[in-house]
Amino acid sequence: MNDDDAFMTIALDEARRAAAAGEVPIGAVVAQAGQVMGRGFNQPILARDPTAHAEILALRQAARRQGNYRLSGGTLYVSVEPCLMCVGAALHARVERVVFGALEPKFGALVSLLDAAALPTNHHFEIVAGVQEEASRQLLVEFFRARREDQA
Numbered sequence: 001m002n003d004d005d006a007f008m009t010i011a012l013d014e015a016r017r018a019a020a021a022g023e024v025p026i027g028a029v030v031a032q033a034g035q036v037m038g039r040g041f042n043q044p045i046l047a048r049d050p051t052a053h054a055e056i057l058a059l060r061q062a063a064r065r066q067g068n069y070r071l072s073g074g075t076l077y078v079s080v081e082p083c084l085m086c087v088g089a090a091l092h093a094r095v096e097r098v099v100f101g102a103l104e105p106k107f108g109a110l111v112s113l114l115d116a117a118a119l120p121t122n123h124h125f126e127i128v129a130g131v132q133e134e135a136s137r138q139l140l141v142e143f144f145r146a147r148r149e150d151q152a
Contacts, residue, residue, distance in 0.1 A: 004099050007031045007077045008132045012101070014041040014054060015079040015139050021046055025079070025139040028054035030062035030095070032074040038062030054078065055086035059093050070094045079136040081108030081129070087116050091123050099128040101136025 007029050014027025018041035030038040040057025044050050055078055063069045075097040076082075076090050081104040090098055103112050110116045110127050117124060 003031070003034065004077070004128065004131045007036070007075070008079070008099065008101060008136075010036060010039065011054075011077045011079045012132060012135055012139065014039050014058075015136070018042040018054065019139060019143050025143045026054045027079045028058035029077045030058045030071060030074050031077065032062070032066070032071065037065050037071070037074065051085065053083065053086050055082050056089055059089050059095075063093065072096065075099060077131075079132075079139065080104050081110050081112055083107040084109040084114065087114075090125065091116075091119075091121055094123050095125050097126040097128060099131050101130070101132050102140065103129070103133075 011027040011029045015025040018027060019025035021043065023042040023045055026042040028040050029036055038058040038061030040054045040061060042054045044052045055076060062071055062074065071093045074095045076095050078100045080102050081100045082098065087109040098110065105112050111129060117127060
């Protein structure tokens with residue numbers, strides 16, 4: 001197992017925490033120099049906070065741990081393609097890479113709706129898509145299937 005797979009496994013564990021809490025199962029991890037610096041799972045409902053996305057929480061924790069909002073050299077691992085807000089946060093944090101699992105055709109802002117690499121910003125990061133894509137997608141499918149069954 002390479003580093004991307006190992007850190008994505010941790011992000012998927014965070015996504016499972018979100019699902020267990022009744023949140024959309026998205027998890028994120030910020031890694032730097034081979035260590036987890038921050039982690040988070042989706043919790044806008046629990047936190048009553050529209051910005052409480054997994055990526056934002058992981059970036060906040062990593063910044064606090066490092067003592068700097070700039071996470072140069074860091075990689076953000078996300079089980080699902082980040083939205084525009086989270087891409088903006090990753091750009092501001094100056095991460096080196098964003099690695100994600102499943103595409104998010106409705107809100108994904110790296111490749112699905114936008115090409116983040118083409119944004120005219122002074123910082124760019126490497127984008128790696130499809131790491132443990134099937135496991136990421138399966139968590140979403142199972143979550144929304146259960147939700148539909150509960151509403152039936």
